[in-house]
Amino acid sequence: MSAPDHVLKLGTINPNLVKMEYAVRGPIPIRAVELIQELKNNVPKPFDEVIRANIGDCHLMGETPITFIRQVLSSSLSPKSAMNDSNIPSDVKERVKLLLSYCGGNSVGSYSDSAGVEIIRKHIAEYISKRDGFPSLWQNIILTSGASEGVKLIFSLINSSSADGKPTGVMVPIPQYPLYSATCSELGLHLISYYLDEENEWALNIEELERALNESTKLCHPKAIVVINPGNPTGAVLTKENIVQIIQFARNNNLLIIADEVYQHNIWKEGAEFHSFKKVLKENSVENLELVSLMSASKGYMGECGLRGGYMELENFHPEVRAILTKQISARLCSALIGQLAMDCIVRPPEPGEPSYEIYKKEKDSVLASLKGRAELTFKTLNSLPGIRCNPVSGAMYAFPRIEIPEKAIKEAEKLGQKPDFFYCKQLLESTGICLVPGSGFGQIPGTYHFRTTILPQPDLFRRMMDKFKEFHLKFLKDYE
Amino acid sequence: MSAPDHVLKLGTINPNLVKMEYAVRGPIPIRAVELIQELKNNVPKPFDEVIRANIGDCHLMGETPITFIRQVLSSSLSPKSAMNDSNIPSDVKERVKLLLSYCGGNSVGSYSDSAGVEIIRKHIAEYISKRDGFPSLWQNIILTSGASEGVKLIFSLINSSSADGKPTGVMVPIPQYPLYSATCSELGLHLISYYLDEENEWALNIEELERALNESTKLCHPKAIVVINPGNPTGAVLTKENIVQIIQFARNNNLLIIADEVYQHNIWKEGAEFHSFKKVLKENSVENLELVSLMSASKGYMGECGLRGGYMELENFHPEVRAILTKQISARLCSALIGQLAMDCIVRPPEPGEPSYEIYKKEKDSVLASLKGRAELTFKTLNSLPGIRCNPVSGAMYAFPRIEIPEKAIKEAEKLGQKPDFFYCKQLLESTGICLVPGSGFGQIPGTYHFRTTILPQPDLFRRMMDKFKEFHLKFLKDYE
Numbered sequence: 001m002s003a004p005d006h007v008l009k010l011g012t013i014n015p016n017l018v019k020m021e022y023a024v025r026g027p028i029p030i031r032a033v034e035l036i037q038e039l040k041n042n043v044p045k046p047f048d049e050v051i052r053a054n055i056g057d058c059h060l061m062g063e064t065p066i067t068f069i070r071q072v073l074s075s076s077l078s079p080k081s082a083m084n085d086s087n088i089p090s091d092v093k094e095r096v097k098l099l100l101s102y103c104g105g106n107s108v109g110s111y112s113d114s115a116g117v118e119i120i121r122k123h124i125a126e127y128i129s130k131r132d133g134f135p136s137l138w139q140n141i142i143l144t145s146g147a148s149e150g151v152k153l154i155f156s157l158i159n160s161s162s163a164d165g166k167p168t169g170v171m172v173p174i175p176q177y178p179l180y181s182a183t184c185s186e187l188g189l190h191l192i193s194y195y196l197d198e199e200n201e202w203a204l205n206i207e208e209l210e211r212a213l214n215e216s217t218k219l220c221h222p223k224a225i226v227v228i229n230p231g232n233p234t235g236a237v238l239t240k241e242n243i244v245q246i247i248q249f250a251r252n253n254n255l256l257i258i259a260d261e262v263y264q265h266n267i268w269k270e271g272a273e274f275h276s277f278k279k280v281l282k283e284n285s286v287e288n289l290e291l292v293s294l295m296s297a298s299k300g301y302m303g304e305c306g307l308r309g310g311y312m313e314l315e316n317f318h319p320e321v322r323a324i325l326t327k328q329i330s331a332r333l334c335s336a337l338i339g340q341l342a343m344d345c346i347v348r349p350p351e352p353g354e355p356s357y358e359i360y361k362k363e364k365d366s367v368l369a370s371l372k373g374r375a376e377l378t379f380k381t382l383n384s385l386p387g388i389r390c391n392p393v394s395g396a397m398y399a400f401p402r403i404e405i406p407e408k409a410i411k412e413a414e415k416l417g418q419k420p421d422f423f424y425c426k427q428l429l430e431s432t433g434i435c436l437v438p439g440s441g442f443g444q445i446p447g448t449y450h451f452r453t454t455i456l457p458q459p460d461l462f463r464r465m466m467d468k469f470k471e472f473h474l475k476f477l478k479d480y481e
Numbered sequence: 482m483s484a485p486d487h488v489l490k491l492g493t494i495n496p497n498l499v500k501m502e503y504a505v506r507g508p509i510p511i512r513a514v515e516l517i518q519e520l521k522n523n524v525p526k527p528f529d530e531v532i533r534a535n536i537g538d539c540h541l542m543g544e545t546p547i548t549f550i551r552q553v554l555s556s557s558l559s560p561k562s563a564m565n566d567s568n569i570p571s572d573v574k575e576r577v578k579l580l581l582s583y584c585g586g587n588s589v590g591s592y593s594d595s596a597g598v599e600i601i602r603k604h605i606a607e608y609i610s611k612r613d614g615f616p617s618l619w620q621n622i623i624l625t626s627g628a629s630e631g632v633k634l635i636f637s638l639i640n641s642s643s644a645d646g647k648p649t650g651v652m653v654p655i656p657q658y659p660l661y662s663a664t665c666s667e668l669g670l671h672l673i674s675y676y677l678d679e680e681n682e683w684a685l686n687i688e689e690l691e692r693a694l695n696e697s698t699k700l701c702h703p704k705a706i707v708v709i710n711p712g713n714p715t716g717a718v719l720t721k722e723n724i725v726q727i728i729q730f731a732r733n734n735n736l737l738i739i740a741d742e743v744y745q746h747n748i749w750k751e752g753a754e755f756h757s758f759k760k761v762l763k764e765n766s767v768e769n770l771e772l773v774s775l776m777s778a779s780k781g782y783m784g785e786c787g788l789r790g791g792y793m794e795l796e797n798f799h800p801e802v803r804a805i806l807t808k809q810i811s812a813r814l815c816s817a818l819i820g821q822l823a824m825d826c827i828v829r830p831p832e833p834g835e836p837s838y839e840i841y842k843k844e845k846d847s848v849l850a851s852l853k854g855r856a857e858l859t860f861k862t863l864n865s866l867p868g869i870r871c872n873p874v875s876g877a878m879y880a881f882p883r884i885e886i887p888e889k890a891i892k893e894a895e896k897l898g899q900k901p902d903f904f905y906c907k908q909l910l911e912s913t914g915i916c917l918v919p920g921s922g923f924g925q926i927p928g929t930y931h932f933r934t935t936i937l938p939q940p941d942l943f944r945r946m947m948d949k950f951k952e953f954h955l956k957f958l959k960d961y962e
Binding site: 007008012015017018020057059061070104105110159161186254255256288302305306308317318324327332334335336337338 | 554
């Protein structure tokens with residue numbers, strides 16, 4: 001048969017996907033992977049290792065998994081041999097028995113309800129109730145494939161048509177985790193950018209929210225606001241007062257709040273505290289404000305990214321809308337059972353006195369203390385350098401410092417058709433092997449430049465990275481003086 | 482604060498989701514779950530067990546997992562203790578070492594590349610090359626969360642806008658697996674129904690394809706055709722001749738082929754054989770026809786639905802489109818690593834002589850032989866009954882028999898506002914506890930009635946189910962004579 005043209009070409013596929021961008025896995029990280037291969041093939045480089053500080057992938061960077069979680073998961077896959085294994089603690093065995101008794105055919109190989117295994121949803125609701133001091137209903141919990149799937153489900157749910165042809169709008173912080181802009185692009189939602197207040201530790205400024213919202217109403221029908229707390233890429237932790245203001249703003253403007261709270265276990269700065277939107281809503285007796293809160297197994301002290309565990313809690317959803325969401329999730333059947341079981345371990349960790357408690361506590365504390373040390377070191381090192389200013393890394397796993405890029409470097413970047421912060425990160429990667437993500441991938445006020453670094457490389461590597469970075473930065477400033 | 486109206490109501494959310502239907506988890510299965518609860522609460526019922534023959538969930542229905550797969554997965558989660566465990570065969574240990582060496586930080590808790598772990602993609606390509614006798618490129622393999630995610634990704638990819646406002650059209654068989662219609666609804670694609678030829682063992686009739694396509698061009702821009710082989714819900718296995726015809730049809734009409742081949746290990750009928758679209762394409766030297774082939778860890782002899790493993794192979798995609806797909810999958814990061822590792826075990830099972838081979842072979846053969854027996858029993862039992870006609874269950878895990886529903890029952894159903902086949906299945910459920918899905922959930926020629934049953938209940942239960950079904954059916958015919 002003959003060979004005609006392709007059915008699928010750039011001009012004949014989904015234009016939203018053609019436009020979409022996702023910097024965390026963009027050109028710089030892709031180049032980093034090439035460099036790793038080149039090093040393996042003994043291509044000479046001015047460095048002997050690539051340091052992947054571009055992605056919040058804890059285990060990739062050497063963080064070790066929590067024994068309790070892994071024992072529960074591996075035992076749930078081979079329950080018969082685990083039950084006879086004297087090395088498996090009794091609380092792990094009991095947990096596995098309980099969880100499997102809620103899985104079809106006592107197997108993690110069966111589908112769960114679309115929203116997840118019932119007992120796990122109940123444990124999550126108990127965790128939230130205890131965390132906040134306000135009741136959580138298990139029927140409002142939906143297990144998801146990481147938090148990312150939750151975002152996509154909710155963005156798709158709210159994506160309505162309107163008679164005037166204007167799209168649905170979603171307020172998204174700038175800088176943001178690019179999942180949000182990518183999902184807006186993919187689904188054809190209008191992204192309403194609001195700038196976080198860098199001068200005020202990346203807080204949300206209500207005047208700025210008003211400005212962004214008012215300017216957007218010509219272009220879209222605003223329906224939701226995304227807040228990331230603790231912040232990605234900013235490392236900020238919102239104060240309770242700020243959260244109250246945001247809730248009032250959402251209420252006044254009839255917006256659904258989408259609270260990305262996946263870093264709720266990652267609080268570093270003295271005096272900073274995680275306040276869930278749910279808790280602040282209840283404390284202030286706000287009735288009927290619709291809220292989605294997102295959580296993940298990928299961050300915190302467990303860092304189980306590859307298992308794809310996560311959940312969302314829906315608050316004050318209309319029962320009819322809840323029913324549509326149930327239908328919406330049913331076609332994808334369920335999220336991975338192993339990720340669901342990991343979530344169970346996270347929301348119901350071993351208690352004092354239980355056989356697994358001591359080791360669990362030690363491992364968790366050690367991971368968190370080490371991350372805290374790196375958060376502080378990042379802040380200090382970056383602020384010690386000329387032309388760099390960094391807010392405290394109060395929470396999460398990232399710093400998003402502002403860098404002054406010399407005019408000469410900006411011109412050089414322009415010549416190459418690159419954004420100045422991209423140019424900076426590319427130079428850094430090619431000369432030191434350190435892989436960061438340019439601020440332009442997350443958004444920034446025009447004319448300002450940033451990058452995002454994770455704090456995830458293990459302590460020794462992290463110190464090496466900081467030293468190499470320092471050296472590069474000073475040389476860069478000198479070269480383009 | 483005051484309590485205004487909800488932001489999200491039926492009229493303000495995504496209208497596509499409001500319209501969407503997904504019968505496999507629709508009202509009848511939901512009622513079945515209620516009945517299980519009622520039985521637990523000792524509510525008197527005319528039956529003492531609910532038989533869930535509505536969903537292709539193997540382990541739920543008592544199928545036992547393959548030891549080799551489970552050992553690899555549990556060892557990958559707790560590699561240290563597994564390596565010291567003398568009960569774990571050496572080939573399992575070697576497999577785990579190899580797989581982990583390709584995972585970031587040697588952990589299944591790290592993200593993989595968006596398309597999956599490299600070595601697993603390579604093993605999948607080797608499996609396909611060996612299966613078909615034609616090379617498969619590992620770069621064309623994308624690991625997905627079951628096959629469902631693959632469908633959604635591709636449907637989203639091809640969903641382009643057009644100047645005339647007509648949507649993209651996808652040809653979908655009727656009856657179909659409702660994932661396809663649900664995904665069309667969700668994404669706003671136009672579903673072009675083509676009827677499978679029940680008189681001809683559910684083959685694809687090319688004249689019918691032409692009719693469906695011609696009629697659709699007023700309403701949409703057709704861009705793809707979905708073929709499910711072996712068939713869900715039909716249980717049919719396509720002949721090579723039929724596949725050649727379909728390929729010619731797709732080529733003549735400039736259509737992408739989406740081949741759902743998740744039941745490729747489930748072939749029952751003497752003389753039937755699985756032919757992949759890829760192989761037939763290559764055998765006929767068809768150049769540049771774009772093809773997506775879908776595979777899953779959820780079916781076959783392993784039935785690992787809950788792990789959410791699957792892959793798709795892309796053939797002849799334009800490099801620019803391939804790049805967009807890479808970007809598209811990057812925002813969801815990766816599919817669950819445990820599901821990916823399960824796929825590895827499936828495409829590279831133990832070889833003769835390896836320590837795990839004997840048990841693996843025995844377990845696999847036993848599952849497949851048992852399913853084959855049930856496929857035959859289903860065919861015989863159903864065809865022995867008046868008013869039921871069933872094609873051979875040549876493959877997959879389902880039968881989709883045609884039932885004659887008496888006029889009186891149709892009138893009774895109308896009175897209740899139910900479709901006649903829904904009425905039939907509802908009566909069956911309430912009086913026997915057997916849960917089937919009405920044919921209307923999959924689509925059927927107007928005026929004909931069917932249901933789908935799985936062949937998954939274990940042999941004893943399956944025979945009980947067949948007996949109860951027989952009794953119900955004969956009584957139903959008599960009652961509505």
